[in-house]
Amino acid sequence: MILTGSILDIIFSDQRDYVRLIWGEIVSQVTNDSRRKIDLCIKTEDGTKELSHSECAREATLVKIIKDRSKSLRTNKCILDKYLESNIPDEALNDTAIFGLQLAALDGQLIGVDLLDEGLYFGFDGPAFKFPAQICSIDVLRQALEILYYFKEKIIKKAKYLHPNSGDNKITNLLHSENIEKPNHFKINYIRKTYFEPKQQSLANESKNLYTKFGNK
Numbered sequence: 001m002i003l004t005g006s007i008l009d010i011i012f013s014d015q016r017d018y019v020r021l022i023w024g025e026i027v028s029q030v031t032n033d034s035r036r037k038i039d040l041c042i043k044t045e046d047g048t049k050e051l052s053h054s055e056c057a058r059e060a061t062l063v064k065i066i067k068d069r070s071k072s073l074r075t076n077k078c079i080l081d082k083y084l085e086s087n088i089p090d091e092a093l094n095d096t097a098i099f100g101l102q103l104a105a106l107d108g109q110l111i112g113v114d115l116l117d118e119g120l121y122f123g124f125d126g127p128a129f130k131f132p133a134q135i136c137s138i139d140v141l142r143q144a145l146e147i148l149y150y151f152k153e154k155i156i157k158k159a160k161y162l163h164p165n166s167g168d169n170k171i172t173n174l175l176h177s178e179n180i181e182k183p184n185h186f187k188i189n190y191i192r193k194t195y196f197e198p199k200q201q202s203l204a205n206e207s208k209n210l211y212t213k214f215g216n217k
Contacts, residue, residue, distance in 0.1 A: 003131055004056065004103055008040075011145075011152050018045050018159040028053065030078040034196035038075060040101070042155055049086070049162050050079050051155050053100050060104035068102055069111070073123040074194055076100045077113050081191050083158060084115065085183060092161045093185055099126070099154050106131040110147055119192040 005023055012021055025037045030050050040054040053075045055068035080098040097114035110126030129144040 003106075004108070005040075007131075007145075008148065011148055012042075012155075015152070015156050015159075016045065018156055018163060019043065019051065020045055020047065028075055028078070030082050031075055031194070031196065032078075036071065036075050036196065044159055044162055046164075049082065051083075051158055051162075052076065052098065052151075053079065055100075055102055057104040060107055065102070065104060068104075072100050072102060072111060073113050074196060076111075077121055077123075078194050080113055080115060080121075081194070083162070084185075084187050084191060086162055087183055088161050088185070090185065092158075093187060095154075095157070096187065097154070098158075099151055101151065106133060108144070108147075110151055115187055115190050118190045120190070121192075 009021060012019060020043050022041045022043060023039070025039065026041045028036050028038050028041060028050060038053045039056040040052075041050055042052040042054075043050050053072055055072050057064050057068060076098045080096065083098065084096065097112045099110060099112045102109050102111055107128070107130050109128040111123070112126055113121055113123045116122050127147050129147045130140055131144055132138075132140040
């Protein structure tokens with residue numbers, strides 16, 4: 001995914017005051033005990049908050065695509081929950097969807113997840129795109145760039161809402177930080193826990209424990 005990485009690094013290069021792109025099997029902090037590894041994790045500039053997860057594959061096989069899609073929707077749902085638990089302004093509630101990319105070889109698609117009602121999360125497909133195999137395919141490249149710049153716009157918008165200097169008044173923010181950090185918007189009560197299937201090692205250990213527990217009876 002050298003091509004994709006280079007293009008995204010260039011696209012986000014003018015926003016390094018707000019975000020950083022981290023490539024290569026990064027353990028996500030928002031997935032808690034499941035500790036899922038992410039191919040591309042976009043974080044706030046200080047590295048404290050995750051903004052987007054994307055998955056990359058060398059080739060598009062059915063099993064890999066389905067697995068990555070399921071994983072991306074759930075890990076980005078975790079980002080959404082953390083985002084809503086932050087002290088975001090009321091205007092941010094009009095556009096809370098978290099976006100990620102699903103990439104396989106030269107193909108890609110924008111995907112997203114949002115919280116619509118109590119416990120009702122909605123995962124959706126965005127536009128698909130393709131990186132041209134030949135440089136002469138300008139129209140194909142233009143379409144891909146339009147989608148990636150839209151992706152960037154959504155990421156940066158949320159990064160700015162989470163930026164330490166985004167508050168209205170620095171004095172009141174410092175003096176009353178305990179009150180400000182507690183979200184009071186309506187979506188905070190909609191959040192529900194994310195389920196991740198146990199990893200193979202966890203399944204093996206669980207089966208072993210059950211056998212030990214009941215096998216001796």
